[in-house]
Amino acid sequence: MIVDFGRNPSMKHYHCVPAFVSKLWTLVEAPSTNDLICWSQDGCSFLVQDEQQFSKEVLPLYFKHSNMTSFVRQLNMYGFHKVVHMDSGLPKSDGQVNCVEFQHENFQRAQPHLLGLICRKIIKFIINIVQLNGIKGCKRRL
């Protein structure tokens, strides 16, 4: 397995590592955004320091949106879990920024070889009414 540590978000992603996971790794590693997103001290999780600035400035560099909620939906989709802090939900004192932490057992600093183990949860089923382009009709119209 190969992981690309390219400096810009246009790096390739390889077949064993989903695009999201590859981008996330690059994102957390990137020194230029370490003030907004970085590894935790022990390297077993990552921190987003200022959710609002992060979503508006960093997310669109890697994804087609700037919504923290979409980012979190993807994290959950890949099995990441929020690390809940004792003071979450409490009002912040002045100048204190919020801090969000997420964790996945196979997403750890200096352990890129584990990334291939992170997989997306598959949607269980979908249905139903298929709009047929004229059931007996031709599939091509001139």
Add this chain to the structure above:
Amino acid sequence: MIVDFGRNPSMKHYHCVPAFVSKLWTLVEAPSTNDLICWSQDGCSFLVQDEQQFSKEVLPLYFKHSNMTSFVRQLNMYGFHKVVHMDSGLPKSDGQVNCVEFQHENFQRAQPHLLGLICRKIIKFIINIVQLNGIKGCKRRL
């Protein structure tokens, strides 16, 4: 059903008309881009005059991409069909721009009340291996 024909892309679209169809209508109607996308003469189809310029300049104003292929995929998804021209496939002479034409029986000039009849083809099925967070385990970790 209500469709908003507002002049700018910030107008709403309502639940009976899918976002794509609502955007497409606005796009074809918009006078500012009539040189790139417009109704055909009889109003039963629409034309894209310069595929390249259209995809790079117009699409990102309405969608999260600038790829003609993604636009076409959506058109097919909603039951639109390409109108094949006699000279398609022939080499273009200098200065002649390509022209693409698409059609849907419920997408016609001055007939917005038909838009609600245009519906997306539903994906027929999806499968499979669900990553279980520990089958017997909890769904939430703190």
Add this chain to the structure above:
Amino acid sequence: MIVDFGRNPSMKHYHCVPAFVSKLWTLVEAPSTNDLICWSQDGCSFLVQDEQQFSKEVLPLYFKHSNMTSFVRQLNMYGFHKVVHMDSGLPKSDGQVNCVEFQHENFQRAQPHLLGLICRKIIKFIINIVQLNGIKGCKRRL
């Protein structure tokens, strides 16, 4: 039915109108925060002009949190729907702030008598007749 239009968030809420709905009405009506949350032009929906500033400055005045996601969860819980705009998700030009719009058929300007019709969705929980510890296990770990 009585609705309290009190100026401060400590107003009472009355039995026919849930606390959340009562607070929401007060919030939208309040002139002091009209730059962040207000009625739409036709009075059939309400707008949040700057999601980030709104969540940090206004929400904690009325609720025990400052998270937009919690606010939205409540809105959905009471049957409100987001009104999707055509340009949603597209990159904003300079100085252009995001705008979120929500709607409920019984939440309209100058129609407080309708508020009593807004009710919370009932939780559709499944009763586990037999407590199957070890099989279904706990759903949360501490």
Add this chain to the structure above:
DNA sequence: AGCGTTCTAGAATATTCGTTA
């Protein structure tokens, strides 16, 4: 027992890439 807050998941559309007919 019901409401409020939080974390996670469901469900539908959107985007991409590759294949089919």
Add this chain to the structure above:
DNA sequence: CTAACGAATATTCTAGAACGC
């Protein structure tokens, strides 16, 4: 050859579920 489709991930809006009050 190419229009149309399959299939997977991505993004969005809404709902499920746990827990505290």
